[in-house]
Amino acid sequence: MIHSGTETNLGRYLLFLADTVEPGYAKTAFGLRDWAGERCVGELALPAATVTTGLPRLSAREARSQGADALVIGVAAPGGLIPDSWVPALVEALEAGLDIVSGMHIKLAQVAPLRDAAARFGRRLVDLRTPPPNIPVASGVKRSGRRLLTVGTDCALGKKYTALALTKALRARGVDAEFRASGQTGILIAGSGMPIDAVVSDFVAGAAELLSPAAADGHLDVIEGQGSLFHPAYAGVSLGLLHGSQPDMFVVCHDPSRRHILGYPSAPLPSIEAVIAQTVALGRVTNPAIRCVGVALNTSSLDEAAAQAEIATLSARLGLPVADPMRGGEAFERLVDNCNVPDPENT
Amino acid sequence: MIHSGTETNLGRYLLFLADTVEPGYAKTAFGLRDWAGERCVGELALPAATVTTGLPRLSAREARSQGADALVIGVAAPGGLIPDSWVPALVEALEAGLDIVSGMHIKLAQVAPLRDAAARFGRRLVDLRTPPPNIPVASGVKRSGRRLLTVGTDCALGKKYTALALTKALRARGVDAEFRASGQTGILIAGSGMPIDAVVSDFVAGAAELLSPAAADGHLDVIEGQGSLFHPAYAGVSLGLLHGSQPDMFVVCHDPSRRHILGYPSAPLPSIEAVIAQTVALGRVTNPAIRCVGVALNTSSLDEAAAQAEIATLSARLGLPVADPMRGGEAFERLVDNCNVPDPENT
Numbered sequence: 001m002i003h004s005g006t007e008t009n010l011g012r013y014l015l016f017l018a019d020t021v022e023p024g025y026a027k028t029a030f031g032l033r034d035w036a037g038e039r040c041v042g043e044l045a046l047p048a049a050t051v052t053t054g055l056p057r058l059s060a061r062e063a064r065s066q067g068a069d070a071l072v073i074g075v076a077a078p079g080g081l082i083p084d085s086w087v088p089a090l091v092e093a094l095e096a097g098l099d100i101v102s103g104m105h106i107k108l109a110q111v112a113p114l115r116d117a118a119a120r121f122g123r124r125l126v127d128l129r130t131p132p133p134n135i136p137v138a139s140g141v142k143r144s145g146r147r148l149l150t151v152g153t154d155c156a157l158g159k160k161y162t163a164l165a166l167t168k169a170l171r172a173r174g175v176d177a178e179f180r181a182s183g184q185t186g187i188l189i190a191g192s193g194m195p196i197d198a199v200v201s202d203f204v205a206g207a208a209e210l211l212s213p214a215a216a217d218g219h220l221d222v223i224e225g226q227g228s229l230f231h232p233a234y235a236g237v238s239l240g241l242l243h244g245s246q247p248d249m250f251v252v253c254h255d256p257s258r259r260h261i262l263g264y265p266s267a268p269l270p271s272i273e274a275v276i277a278q279t280v281a282l283g284r285v286t287n288p289a290i291r292c293v294g295v296a297l298n299t300s301s302l303d304e305a306a307a308q309a310e311i312a313t314l315s316a317r318l319g320l321p322v323a324d325p326m327r328g329g330e331a332f333e334r335l336v337d338n339c340n341v342p343d344p345e346n347t
Numbered sequence: 348m349i350h351s352g353t354e355t356n357l358g359r360y361l362l363f364l365a366d367t368v369e370p371g372y373a374k375t376a377f378g379l380r381d382w383a384g385e386r387c388v389g390e391l392a393l394p395a396a397t398v399t400t401g402l403p404r405l406s407a408r409e410a411r412s413q414g415a416d417a418l419v420i421g422v423a424a425p426g427g428l429i430p431d432s433w434v435p436a437l438v439e440a441l442e443a444g445l446d447i448v449s450g451m452h453i454k455l456a457q458v459a460p461l462r463d464a465a466a467r468f469g470r471r472l473v474d475l476r477t478p479p480p481n482i483p484v485a486s487g488v489k490r491s492g493r494r495l496l497t498v499g500t501d502c503a504l505g506k507k508y509t510a511l512a513l514t515k516a517l518r519a520r521g522v523d524a525e526f527r528a529s530g531q532t533g534i535l536i537a538g539s540g541m542p543i544d545a546v547v548s549d550f551v552a553g554a555a556e557l558l559s560p561a562a563a564d565g566h567l568d569v570i571e572g573q574g575s576l577f578h579p580a581y582a583g584v585s586l587g588l589l590h591g592s593q594p595d596m597f598v599v600c601h602d603p604s605r606r607h608i609l610g611y612p613s614a615p616l617p618s619i620e621a622v623i624a625q626t627v628a629l630g631r632v633t634n635p636a637i638r639c640v641g642v643a644l645n646t647s648s649l650d651e652a653a654a655q656a657e658i659a660t661l662s663a664r665l666g667l668p669v670a671d672p673m674r675g676g677e678a679f680e681r682l683v684d685n686c687n688v689p690d691p692e693n694t
Contacts, residue, residue: 105547105549137580138579138580139579139580140579140580140608140611140613140614141613142613196548197547197548197549198547198548198549199547199548200452200544200545200546200547200548201543201544201545201546201547201548201551201583201584201587202452202544202545202580202581202584204548204583204584205579205580205581205582205583206580229586229629230629230632231632232485232486232487232552232590232632232633233484233485233486233487233549233552233553233590234549234552235552235586235587235590235629235632236548236551236552236583236584236585236586236587236588236590237548237549237551237583237587238583239576239582239583239586240548240582240583240584241583243579243580243582243583261487264487266487266488266489267487267632267633278628278629281625282576282577282582282625285577285578285579285582285614286579286614
């Protein structure tokens with residue numbers, strides 16, 4: 001099963017929800033359920049949890065007997081630490097024969113009871129947010145093959161889902177498309193990738209170059225974006241990923257219900273137009289042909305009629321395909337079409 | 348003397364030039380000579396070196412007897428590694444009673460002969476590019492006090508010298524100004540700082556917030572910039588530093604002889620106007636009042652007449668104070684004046 005943060009095999013998982021009551025904190029669990037459901041045997045939650053993936057509730061021992069290789073920490077903890085209240089359940093999972101997989105910045109082995117239990121039971125502690133060693137400084141040299149990057153007006157509004165949905169739709173049309181994961185959940189789904197926000201900042205663009213290596217001309221890497229160029233904390237990650245990815249195309253991901261940057265009430269959400277303009281202006285540094293091919297709208301807060309109205313209005317305003325990849329339909333087909341037209345500079 | 352990469356005392360140094368023949372690789376040695384010359388007892392070079400600081404050539408033993416606490420690796424090695432050819436001289440320095448200070452990404456203790464010799468002789472290996480632990484994610488909350496950031500059209504053209512020269516001139520006028528170092532050489536000069544390009548990317552803006560903490564209203568932090576928003580490899584560092592610094596003012600540093608990004612022949616140098624526009628557009632995320640207060644021109648490739656002509660032409664074109672801080676003069680006085688006018692939004 002999993003070897004490291006950047007080269008994983010495809011294991012079978014028990015999703016740990018801890019004591020989470022806010023669905024927004026359970027992105028990893030939901031992402032695995034939605035995109036690698038066949039490898040999720042169930043979920044494990046502490047009594048205080050109200051969030052559920054809808055998968056069977058299993059003990060660690062039951063999950064192991066049903067073929068699980070590892071418990072995946074499927075939620076983010078406030079403060080990025082592993083609370084003491086989680087430890088007994090995690091130790092029990094190790095004792096039951098499961099490895100533990102984490103996408104947190106803190107390393108599992110820094111938690112002494114986990115380190116000790118893993119040694120005692122011969123299990124592994126896998127930290128997905130551990131970049132490979134010896135990442136080079138970015139060369140800036142244009143690579144062969146085509147690339148599409150999902151960018152966003154904010155964090156946590158659909159960049160990974162959009163990249164996965166586009167990849168699936170493009171492959172269904174026979175395009176040699178590949179999803180490239182830049183975050184821990186995507187890495188678990190894809191089995192490989194680069195935890196870009198855990199890379200030392202001097203090497204972020206270089207890490208993005210490694211993530212989508214030179215490829216055949218017809219090949220299309222669909223790269224999972226991170227953060228936003230307008231995010232007060234994470235914009236540097238977004239910009240390094242943009243430069244190293246050298247995308248020919250990008251799709252802007254947006255949630256029309258979002259009023260400000262998530263967790264930053266004083267930071268207004270940028271307009272989609274501002275994100276397009278900045279992504280083009282900055283992306284030109286490594287790919288002068290960069291262009292916006294559409295918008296992925298996360299309309300999960302709207303009913304179908306309101307969603308379709310929002311999509312139509314926005315598409316008319318921008319003169320670009322707009323769709324909610326999770327709703328699909330003709331709008332999404334048009335977006336996919338536009339991700340697969342030849343580079344205008346090469347026609 | 349030195350405790351860590353971010354909290355140093357002010358030691359006395361022997362500058363190690365290794366076998367360097369390209370002055371551009373000796374930025375640390377020149378920076379210390381120019382801004383902390385009273386703490387540099389001499390230089391040590393291998394026979395192949397042609398670069399010199401002009402300081403007395405001393406053996407490690409001579410330097411120690413003249414009061415040096417440490418040998419500072421004053422040059423960058425191609426590839427960022429410590430070549431085997433450097434090791435004997437470094438071991439000899441440890442034996443002579445000097446610590447070794449490095450600003451390279453690689454840790455000194457990863458070089459086994461240095462680790463062993465440091466243990467044997469009871470000396471310290473100090474890695475300036477080691478960020479402090481537990482850097483928080485940026486809050487984005489505006490801090491009290493005033494801040495000025497030097498930004499650039501490229502790397503290695505005067506952002507540190509400009510910040511130091513402005514700080515010195517402002518203090519001479521009685522302004523409560525402080526230089527804030529964001530790179531290894533600046534940290535050695537100032538005795539403290541933040542090695543921003545060695546911070547994990549998710550925390551770069553948070554690290555910049557730590558570097559210039561909340562201060563009295565009259566206080567002015569002059570923050571050393573890094574890279575360029577248009578640099579194919581390092582722009583993410585520049586953007587995180589910009590967002591976390593929340594500058595009220597910025598000075599664009601530029602070298603008129605530079606034709607493309609250093610080391611990236613296919614990446615054209617951005618115009619000063621483009622850097623101003625992007626810095627304002629992106630800097631507004633954390634400080635809507637951000638404004639450009641002038642340009643620092645590195646005219647080291649020009650004679651005095653050509654330099655003055657370039658400065659006058661550019662100042663007329665931009666409508667901003669332009670000066671070479673290393674030449675000083677009236678143009679520089681005007682630039683310093685403009686760094687000390689009240690924030691227009693507060694008047």
